Amino acid sequence: MLHQIRVRDYAIIDEVELELDPGMTVLTGETGAGKSILVDALGMVLGDRADATAVRHGAERAEITATFDLSDMPEVARWLVEQDMDAEGECVVRRVISREGRSRAYVNGCSVTLPVLRTLGEMLVEIHGQHEHQTLTRPSVQRQLLDSYGGHDESCAAAREAFGNWESIRDRLTALQAANENREDRLALLRYQASEMEALGLQPGEVAELEAEYLKLSNVERLASAADEACQLVYEAESGSAQQLLARARQSLQTVVEVDPALAAAARLLEEAEIQAKEATDDLRRYLSDLDLDSGRQEQVANRLASIRDLSRKHGVDPEALDGKLQDLRGELDELENTALTLDATEKALTDAEKRYRSAAEALSRRRGGSAERMSEEITTAMHQLGMPGGRFQVSVTSPDADRFAAHGVDRVEFLVSANPGQPPGPLAKIASGGELSRISLAIQVIATSASGLPCLVFDEVDAGVGGGVAEIVGRRLRELGDEHQVLCVTHLPQVASQSHQHIRVTKLTDGKRTRTMLTPLGDEERVEELARMLGGVEITGTSRRHAREMLGLSKKRG
Template sequence: MLSHLTLQDFAVVSRAELAFGPGMTVVSGETGAGKSLLVDALMWLTGARADAGVVRHGAERAELAAEFDLGDAPAALAWLRENELDDGDACQLRRVMRADGGSRAWINGRPATLGQLSALGGLLVEIHGQHEHQALLDRGQQLALLDAFGQHGPLLDAVREAARRWAGIDRELADLARAGDVGERLAWLEHQVQELSAETLDPESLEELAAAHRRQANAAGLLQGCEVALARLAGDEGLSLQRLLHQTQAELARLAGDEPRLAEVLALLESAGIQLAEAAAGIERLHDDFDLDPDRLRALEDRLARLHDLARKHRVPLEDLAGRRDQLQAELEGLAGAGERAARLGREREAAAREWNETAARLGQARARSAAQLGEAVAGLMGELGMGGGVFTVALEPLDTTRPTPQGAERCEFLVSANPGQPPRALRKVASGGELARISLAIEVAALGFDAVPTMVFDEVDTGIGGAVAEVVGQKLRALGGERQVLCVTHLPQVAAQGHHHYRVSKAVEADATHSQVEALSEKARVEELARMLGGVEITKEVRANARQLLARANAR
């Protein structure tokens, strides 16, 4: 439900803040005062294309903001959560339009695209009047309203599920078809997997192979280096570290009798001797392990070359060959028995198509019954709204498609003839804006309680009518206000009197500039405004009494 609307530098409105409540709110004012600016503001806030002409003359930009309570808009709240734009149970839409034609929008303080604003706006506000974007002119919306009117939810869910299942199976079959000749692919996969499986490709084995190759490639240098080290540590010829250490120990041992503190040094030298002996033994063991084996080196180089060739062939690093092998193995297993799988999927697709045909047929029968009921109800209401003899029918046309669709097997078109003797035409082609608005009102009243949009706006629904018909229009709008929030722009007192709340738009000229002001009317002010609407320039006691009677009759209902 719309709770607040703020306009700043919008057309001829310099600043206006309006609060809205449940029920029916009417907006009245003299011709040219700017009554429909509130409707225009909601249009811009719910996704209409920006127009620099809406910026008040002399201002840099126009700013609009609307706040909604989402307690009666679960679909809008779900959309906000899905798009991560939610902020509790409230929603704020804001839009700025610059004089140079630029525009920006926000949802709950976060930047939003025009598409997002339009998608959310369609779940919050529905505008009926002389505007091309009305939701009821969209054939998809018409079908949705018919399904809501007929309470086809369970049948529609079954049709959607059958279409979803058919589409999933069809995609699997398409994937198999894109694979081409399965036999050739299987043979190629088997060869590749066999070739890769012949190699040990785990990371530890690859690292061990690289280390072994390094050892064999450098075996001669390693042998020579070990021999030199052994000669320095424990060589029999010349001075070695062990021999020098032993000589040093013997010399210091002779001196230790005169200096007891040398005993600690001797202990360290003895430990060093042990370490040198162990180091020499380790080098000797390594030296014995080294083997100059050209055949072994060649075998290692051949295996490394083979692995690098495989890596280049499959266009992956050496360490990713194992993953490539597993990937090909998985594809091989997936294609194994592809012929049988394709046959099975074909049977499953046929079963899903049969299920869809059966559920879609039941849905089509239910829609046909609901279409007749909705057409009869709307046609009756059109007579009450000053279009006696008018015809309203809901035409169902089969869809020209061979694929199961989520919406069923038919599409919907609302057909209208506002005058007797004229053939029904599509609702979206009805020329008269006033007739279109009243027909929309009749549809909404007939489908009362089934339309999920919480706020409905009717702009000049009383064009071309008066007297008793105008009062009936007002009564229908008031009844609709009992189920939904209704905002109605009107110039007829019979309609205005039916509102639960009343705003008046007035125009004034100050400093050679025109300004429109919007004010909420008290009960006394409402009488004066209704009297103005009834009596024109001269307002007499009788006119005021008539205005009070209109209000009393409306409040008595």
């Protein structure tokens, strides 16, 4: 469950900290106090898109931290272990948003990307907004609500996987069929290109060897001149060669070594240098003897390199990649020469994939059909309780085109409603008025979320547009949800607030220069005052206090 949320410098909030208990918690307060901002902050820390407007005016950054107790959430705990973010039964999520709009997210101290944060958020909290009824008429939303209510996750995943496999094989077959249309022309081209490369006979490493040899052949005169000059300077000059100078130096030292033996080491080194000079000269003489001055060989190497480079440009690859290109050509050639076999195998694979998809889609359709009946009955009952006694709700599941495959199956899910007795059910968007749509939306949210496996459910003013006895029933249903889940509810209705296990008052304070938000957990007497305010407006009377006390008393009696 959500144990604590801490918000700093977010929107109009300077710094608040809220600790939550199990059961149903309500947030109440004047309009504009910041109740829904807290819900927005919770959505932000769990992956909603952020921008610079989230940061409180004058602050450098906004920071939101949510702490979750995972003792009843083994799947989340396992997921964190798999992601190397385990923290022994606790999950601390933190989001920092800079004044420039950049954001960073952390889970148990580990930096995470926004997609990872959203994946985690979807396992922790389900948020229902006050404008959710506006999306309720979309077919995709209706299908998702039915699947959520029925717990169809595994069946949906099976259909989605089967569709992906079928789609991949279908695309492969389409490509093969397109290739087969100009098969002969393509075969002729591939055979010519492959034979051209085979005729070239390029060997591994040959390009580098040829380039090195060409560089040497094109600079042969410079190489010969440098080697000959080195021979002269080191040994062959008639006077002043390095060998002669080294010999004179050695001889000079040898005449005095007996006087001071310390010079013996230097004399030996000079003698070794003479030997090395002689060896270097021998190497240079052999090099000059072996140096190939044949201009014909240079032309031969140049022509070979030109042929290789021409072919590499023709195929748009580096010379070193020509061998790999040849293997690709041979592979495509082999595939095209065996197209008939490949086409037959792919067509058979597509038929098998289609059977697997149809099986998965039919299994999902059966589950949806059973869930649709139960959901229709429960929402119809809820509509009666919410002030629509003659209303009827129906979840229609049809397969108008079973050959039109999709990742979500072949079903069309549609919510139909009859607001009055004797009226046939029609599409939700066309039949229900604005007020009726709000109440139907509320019934759907309460019924659908009752089957949710998520531990924390958030309702942000979803009770807008209802009042009186209907509001009291809404409060009871939310409290019933609170017996199985942790429920956080933003409300303006005293009938809803009186049903809660925990009551938080949200207050906006200002000194004329800056505005801040304060959260106050309420005790019994403070709850009476807050409910009386919600009932009576600006002036709280004894009558409104008695009414508030009576509402709290009735709520406690019901449990």
